Amino acid sequence: MNMSVLRMNALVAKSRAMERLKQTLNILSVRNHRQFNTIQQGSKYTLGFKQYVTLSNGEVASFFHDVPLALNESEKTVNMIVEVPRWTTGKFEISKELRFNPIIQDTKNGKLRFVNNIFPYHGYIHNYGAIPQTWEDPTVKHELGNDAVSLEGDNDPLDCCEIGSDVLEMGSIKKVKVLGSLALIDDGELDWKVIVINVNDPLSSKINDIGNVEKHFPGILDATREWFRKYKVPAGKPLNSFAFHEQYINSSSTIQIIKECHKSWRKLISGSLDDKYDKLPRIERSGNGIILEDSAKPPSQVPPEVQKWYYV
Amino acid sequence: MNMSVLRMNALVAKSRAMERLKQTLNILSVRNHRQFNTIQQGSKYTLGFKQYVTLSNGEVASFFHDVPLALNESEKTVNMIVEVPRWTTGKFEISKELRFNPIIQDTKNGKLRFVNNIFPYHGYIHNYGAIPQTWEDPTVKHELGNDAVSLEGDNDPLDCCEIGSDVLEMGSIKKVKVLGSLALIDDGELDWKVIVINVNDPLSSKINDIGNVEKHFPGILDATREWFRKYKVPAGKPLNSFAFHEQYINSSSTIQIIKECHKSWRKLISGSLDDKYDKLPRIERSGNGIILEDSAKPPSQVPPEVQKWYYV
Numbered sequence: 001m002n003m004s005v006l007r008m009n010a011l012v013a014k015s016r017a018m019e020r021l022k023q024t025l026n027i028l029s030v031r032n033h034r035q036f037n038t039i040q041q042g043s044k045y046t047l048g049f050k051q052y053v054t055l056s057n058g059e060v061a062s063f064f065h066d067v068p069l070a071l072n073e074s075e076k077t078v079n080m081i082v083e084v085p086r087w088t089t090g091k092f093e094i095s096k097e098l099r100f101n102p103i104i105q106d107t108k109n110g111k112l113r114f115v116n117n118i119f120p121y122h123g124y125i126h127n128y129g130a131i132p133q134t135w136e137d138p139t140v141k142h143e144l145g146n147d148a149v150s151l152e153g154d155n156d157p158l159d160c161c162e163i164g165s166d167v168l169e170m171g172s173i174k175k176v177k178v179l180g181s182l183a184l185i186d187d188g189e190l191d192w193k194v195i196v197i198n199v200n201d202p203l204s205s206k207i208n209d210i211g212n213v214e215k216h217f218p219g220i221l222d223a224t225r226e227w228f229r230k231y232k233v234p235a236g237k238p239l240n241s242f243a244f245h246e247q248y249i250n251s252s253s254t255i256q257i258i259k260e261c262h263k264s265w266r267k268l269i270s271g272s273l274d275d276k277y278d279k280l281p282r283i284e285r286s287g288n289g290i291i292l293e294d295s296a297k298p299p300s301q302v303p304p305e306v307q308k309w310y311y312v
Numbered sequence: 313m314n315m316s317v318l319r320m321n322a323l324v325a326k327s328r329a330m331e332r333l334k335q336t337l338n339i340l341s342v343r344n345h346r347q348f349n350t351i352q353q354g355s356k357y358t359l360g361f362k363q364y365v366t367l368s369n370g371e372v373a374s375f376f377h378d379v380p381l382a383l384n385e386s387e388k389t390v391n392m393i394v395e396v397p398r399w400t401t402g403k404f405e406i407s408k409e410l411r412f413n414p415i416i417q418d419t420k421n422g423k424l425r426f427v428n429n430i431f432p433y434h435g436y437i438h439n440y441g442a443i444p445q446t447w448e449d450p451t452v453k454h455e456l457g458n459d460a461v462s463l464e465g466d467n468d469p470l471d472c473c474e475i476g477s478d479v480l481e482m483g484s485i486k487k488v489k490v491l492g493s494l495a496l497i498d499d500g501e502l503d504w505k506v507i508v509i510n511v512n513d514p515l516s517s518k519i520n521d522i523g524n525v526e527k528h529f530p531g532i533l534d535a536t537r538e539w540f541r542k543y544k545v546p547a548g549k550p551l552n553s554f555a556f557h558e559q560y561i562n563s564s565s566t567i568q569i570i571k572e573c574h575k576s577w578r579k580l581i582s583g584s585l586d587d588k589y590d591k592l593p594r595i596e597r598s599g600n601g602i603i604l605e606d607s608a609k610p611p612s613q614v615p616p617e618v619q620k621w622y623y624v
Contacts, residue, residue, distance in 0.1 A: 086619075086621070087399070087434045119529075119530075119531060119532070119535075120432050120433055120437065120531060120535050121432055121434075122399045122433075122434035122435075123434075125432065165620045165621045165622075166616070166619060166620065167616075167619040216623070217431075217623055218431075218623050219431060219432060219623070220431070220623075223431075223432050304478070304479075307398075307478060307479040308477045308478065309398070309477045310477075311528070311529055311530055311531070311532075
């Protein structure tokens with residue numbers, strides 16, 4: 001081995017160490033500014049709409065990577081990022097493709113996506129969102145109990161459905177209690193739906209697991225399953241199915257899933273999967289002091305056809 | 313009888329004839345300007361909000377008395393005035409107390425009234441409104457079939473529930489097909505709910521009576537009954553009940569009810585009931601050329617507690 005190769009190796013090692021150090025400093029910086037705010041760009045219901053989370057010092061951060069998971073196993077709580085307030089139809093979600101992962105409205109063939117209203121429901125029946133610092137790994141197959149199926153993850157943060165009685169705002173970060181989950185198979189991909197309740201909901205203290213839900217929210221669990229089964233039918237897709245014989249998983253198994261998805265997320269941000277999948281989410285985080293201007297405009301009109309009610 | 317009494321009688325008779333003539337001219341004037349528009353005063357979700365119907369010449373008219381019933385018995389159609397668009401919660405209705413009967417938000421103890429959201433529904437599940445030139449007479453008892461009950465009318469125009477898949481705008485006047493009705497007993501008063509469909513709905517031509525509804529809108533009739541049974545429970549009222557063993561009445565019987573309520577309305581506007589009831593609706597109609605300014609303001613915030621979801 002000649003000298004120049006040795007020198008190069010030393011340089012590479014040094015630059016990796018510098019990267020790790022920089023990342024650690026960044027994370028510490030985020031921890032110092034954990035009072036999150038949001039800024040908005042553009043008009044809701046247009047292609048230009050973006051909502052970013054920001055730190056208390058004003059710099060832009062990532063909903064996906066900078067908002068802490070904040071798992072507390074004894075309280076069964078995690079953070080949730082609200083993407084879609086209950087009773088709305090715009091399919092807003094944390095972007096995988098844009099730097100700092102703002103919330104944007106999903107598109108299909110260049111058109112803004114809305115979910116269809118499925119009788120007797122209106123829009124989403126939950127405050128719907130994501131659990132930060134989790135990721136459903138699309139590069140590995142997940143075994144699904146006795147169903148003898150194994151499926152890739154959907155390349156998104158874990159989805160969650162908040163069942164409390166209030167409507168929560170898009171982009172808000174809520175401490176929620178994990179009650180259970182449903183293993184949706186959506187277009188052939190594994191897509192866990194974690195059932196949670198806002199810890200500030202008046203009924204939260206009475207509900208500690210999936211088995212307590214029906215007593216206080218009679219019908220919500222069946223409605224949730226039917227909603228996810230049918231919600232793509234008006235768009236011409238088949239009924240969705242579920243693993244585990246359509247049964248809900250309890251809270252402790254769900255917390256194990258969250259922990260696995262948090263591990264997958266660590267792998268994602270480590271960069272070690274970079275060669276394994278060509279559509280990995282963007283992983284930039286705060287810590288570079290980047291400030292974005294708020295340029296919110298009033299919301300645009302929702303197209304009237306979005307208001308139709310479908311009997312599926 | 314002395315001369316002055318005779319003269320007075322003659323004068324009274326003359327003045328009554330003049331009144332009738334004037335009314336006839338007014339009605340003809342309305343018929344000449346039957347392209348209705350609306351104007352708004354104040355901000356929606358405030359006590360000052362009013363929406364008036366106007367004639368094509370700009371003068372203010374009454375939703376209750378000037379918009380024609382337009383009953384077509386062979387087509388089974390009537391006009392409907394939309395008071396509450398589907399999925400909204402503000403209890404807007406044609407005012408009985410204000411001159412020209414604008415649409416206002418109902419109040420209770422001085423506070424704006426909203427309906428509570430009853431799981432799995434959001435707001436009203438129909439485009440809800442009234443049939444113009446009809447009135448449920450509170451001065452007479454109505455026999456209700458074999459149920460051996462007789463109840464007073466609720467002093468309002470007939471209510472109707474439009475089941476088509478579009479959301480209709482507040483204050484819009486729609487030609488709707490009469491499909492049937494449900495005899496709600498609401499707080500002890502008879503309150504017919506007429507089931508209709510917008511003739512412009514794509515399914516309207518396929519549905520001619522209450523018996524066809526389930527095939528095309530599976531679940532809507534049961535949902536309607538449950539909604540009206542439960543909708544006042546969160547406000548501390550008991551479950552509502554229904555006459556006719558909770559069954560829907562078919563379209564031809566419903567059209568008879570509409571005709572009776574149209575007759576009652578004629579009695580109301582004739583003035584002959586003026587001594588019989590102290591809360592009769594205002595009966596002023598257009599024809600005097602009164603113009604009101606549009607002074608619409610942007611809608612106010614809906615109180616957040618209105619967003620709660622109740623499991624009844």
